[in-house]
Amino acid sequence: MGRETRAMQDDDATNPAVLWLLDGEALWSRKAGEAAKACADCHGDARSSMKGAAARYPGFYSAKEKIINLDQRVNLCRIERQQAPAFAYESRELLALSAYIGRQSRGMPIDIKADETTKPFLDAGRAAFNRRQGQLNLACSQCHDDNWGKSLAGNPIPQAHPTGYPIYRLEWQGLGSLQRRLRNCFIGVRAEPYAYGAPEFVNLEFYLMWRARGMKLETPAVRP
């Protein structure tokens, strides 16, 4: 990331994701669903209750015995607690809430722990990262482990640490999730991307966040 992009990201006056944070803040205290409850009715002030939460996602959801990401966690609350329909993936509302929750953990180290329960999911994510796929027959690791720092079509290849999602990507002219970014890479190697929310995607997200453990969360980040 260039110096200018970082400056844009770190300044609330210039980071365009601030527009989504304002929406997220409004949604946090808006009552919704048949239960007529707002996020704030259970969780109180997000600035204290959500501090560090995003640094622990994706995480293990014991009731379904699988890994879920933050978007899915928000939608579980929507369905179970608010009794409201789930937000669509990549909808403005879901991105706004995830960005607002993520913002409360900005600067905190990513805290994904692998244990006996989560190991199968981590292994599945690692296998996906190292698996060659698509018409170009490339694995994630071939760019992001073996060749990071070099150029791909004029752009530097990063180490694939998802420290700032959802991100405002200048190319997108808007906010997007890690899964949207992963779809870009899948399409880039001419592979069929998984559907939004697919367990394969979530496991890969889980592995990537575990791989970035200890790095500071930058949500909502700005990327070129």
Next chain:
Amino acid sequence: MNGPGRKARVVVHLPQQARRGEIIEIRTLAGHDMETGFRRTQFGELIPRDIITRFACSYNGVEVFRAELHPAIAANPLITFSTVASESGTLEFRWSGDNGYAATHSAQISVV
């Protein structure tokens, strides 16, 4: 994303206090898709233009900055400009554009 009923979001940053004669920086961010009018859907239909066309700032009723915006300007336009802090008062910001888009914001400054 700018569909009917969605509140126009704007964010303005400027110093709350300044010395008389000081040059102050004002940064404004407006949430808008800035649809160029040149793009097509996957079925080949032209997506109509929907952009902010005009931005103006007045300082105690006197216009101090104005910009005309065109289709090549990115989404969520960030406009930064400076003016001289002459007296305490109100700065009014006004954006307007296609499909009746209008947003306003006002901010106070105290000049000592």
